[in-house]
Amino acid sequence: MTITRRNFIRSMALNSAAIAAATMFPGISFASWKPIDLPAGSIQWSKTPCRFCGTGCGLLVGVSGEKAVAVKGDPNCSVNKGLCCVKGYHSVQILYGKDRFKTAYVRKNGKMVPTPIKEALDLVAKQMKASIDEKGKDAVSIYGSGQWSIPDGYAASKFFKGCIGTNNVEANARLCMASAVTGCLTTFGLDEPMGCYEDIDNADVFITWGNNMAEMHPVLFSRMLANRKSKTDVRIIDLTTRSTRSSQAADKSIIFNPQSDLAIANAICHEIIKNNWVNQDFVTKHVSFHKGKTNIGYGTEDHFKFKDKQETVDFEAYKTFLADYTPEAAEKISGVSAEDIKYLSALYGDPEKKVTSFWTMGMNQHTRGTWINNLVYNIHLLTGKISTPGNSPFSLTGQPSACGTVREVGTLTHKLPHGVVMKEGARKMAAKIWGVPESNIDPKPTYHTVEMFRALDRGDINFMWIQVTNPMVTMPNLRRYRDGAKKDGRFIVVSEIYPTPTSDVADVILPSALWVEREGFFGNSERRTQHNDQLVPKPGE
Structure with a gap:
């Protein structure tokens, strides 16, 4: 290969311009995407939320022509204050993979064949109508995710619940957040965590319950580290089942046997009561005591029904229950020394320390996830360390919405955009806004996520539209549901951007626009709603 002096000087000038742009706009850019004659200063920067986890960082995406070519953190976003993690810094790359779906595909004679979008949509409508005519409205379903933008989820709920009249609407957040939701509901009577990210700046102690924030929520972990660096006595305690990068950065790492965090939490409450660290004024004014359900199944039984009920008890009954959970007894169960359990108890019990507890999927996908959520809330309620700056039990969300x-627009079988299907007032409100008869909205929930896939396997559901999620990887007892989706008489529609094991079982694949290719809204862990504009064109159809 030969190069002329003129071209060499020209390429050096372009490189210098790129370096200057990087200095002015620090971030990550992807030079291999740029045309060689990209003029300096041609990148236009626009604000958008990141959509790769539930933190909700603000990004600035650089667009040149019709292509996103660079990304950096938004310094004016109160969530991340200009910082990004590796996912944010590489986020725009997902738009441009070579194997991206850009047209519809229909299974013909066992093979997926590229098909005009109108033909594919007509087939979807035909199959949906045939299922309803044959088996009724509850034979069709839609399964989405916390990756749905807020308008996407709202449209899905309106279409299926308001128009078709079935409550067969679910999302993969049922798998990851059901324990967090049920933990909130059974403890507080309302859903959603009460903490916010400013608690990170105000807390004296952070206790991470079975989660690796340094790698999974690195921007929030960085805020914790910044707080510790700026003050004299801030501590990070890593309560974990294995050593991670969070363990390395923590002041103390405590490793427990998997599933035994239940015993640890009860032992902490035992010590708080024993040492008179209970915030009596707060408990008297705001706390009642209840015995929860214990016969709650294991999530694998079709048509499971609860046989026991929650009972109201008094403080003395609760104290008696905790008598079995001394630190020494908990040590035998958890592998954590009684000394370390007492240390944790003293941190929570110290009235001069503000304590924030963080957890995510380690607790929320626990086989007893609702219970462990309840028990950590118990610690904060006993000490009154809740809903004040720096004092927060905080369940972190894994997905952007x-x-x-x-939760907000009702993409679970029992939910509506405001309230639940079981409540007449909520049905009336939704029907009025949607412009449909109230009778269209069924007052009875149908299937939660796992039961929906069981119903697909059984044949009670024979049409399923799957959007922005990959259940043929994420579902428990997966072989049953993969085989069920392939049975005769089942019709699977998948809206996706790339091939997945779920698109492998589809009868129709519909290409999707992604993130900054369309306008939308996302939520985050602290219940912040963020808007994004369309910044680049949608590819293909």
Whole structure:
């Protein structure tokens, strides 16, 4: 290969311009995407939320022509204050993979064949109508996720619940957040965590319950580290089942046997009561005591029904229950020394220390996830360390809109955009806004996520539209549901951007626009709603 002096000087000038742009606009850019004659200063920067986890960081995306070519953190966003993690810094790359779906595909003679979008949509409508005519409205379903933007989830709920009249609407947040939701509901009577990210700046102690924030929520972990660096006595305690990068950065790492965090939490409450660290004024004014359900199944039984009920008890009954959970007894169960359990108890019990507890999927996908959520709330309620700056039990969300879409606009079988299907007032409100008869909205929930896939396997549901999620990887007892989706008489529609094991079982694949290719809204862990504009064109159809 030969190069002329003129071209060499020209390429050096372009490189210098790129370096200057990087200095002015620090971030990550992807030079291999740029045309060689990209003039300096041609990148236009626009604000958008990141959509790769539930933190909700603000990004600035650089667009040149019709392509996103660079990204950096938004310094004016109160969530991340200009910082990004590796996912944010590489986020725009997902738009441009070579194997991206850009047209519809229809299974013909066992093979997926590229098909005009109108033909594919007509087939979807035909199959949906045939299922309803044959088996009734509850034979069709839609399964989405916390990756749905808020308008996407709202449209899905309106279409299926308001138009078709079935409550067969679910989302994968049922798998990751059901324990967090049920933990909130059974403890507080309302859903959603009460903490916010400013608690990170105000807390004296952070206790991470079975989660690796340094790698999974690195921007929030960085805020914790910044707080510790700016003050003299801030501590990070990593309560974990294995050593991680969070363990390395923590002041103390405590490793427990998997599932035994239940015993640890009860032992902490035992010590708080024993040492008179209970905030009596707060408990008297705001706390009642209840015995929860214990016969709650294991999530694998079709048609499971609860046989026991929650009972109201008094403080003395609760104290008696905790008598079995001494630190020494908990040590035998958890592998954590009684000394370390007492240390944790003293941190929570110290009235001069503000304590924030963080957890995510380690607790929320626990086989007893609701219970462990309840028990950590118990610690904060006993000490009154809740809903004040720096004092927060905080369940972190994994997906960008597990809060903002699923909980807020009703993409679960029992939910509506405001209230639940069981409540007449909520049905009336939705019917009025949607412009449909109230009778269209069924007052009875149908299937939660796992039961919906069981119903697909059984044949009670024979049409399922799956959007922005990959259940043929994420579902428990997966082989049953993969085989069920392939049975005769089942019709699976998948809206996706890339091939997945779920698109492998589809009868129709519909290409999707992603993130900054369209306008939308996302929520985040602290219930912040963020808007994004369309910044680049949608590819293909």
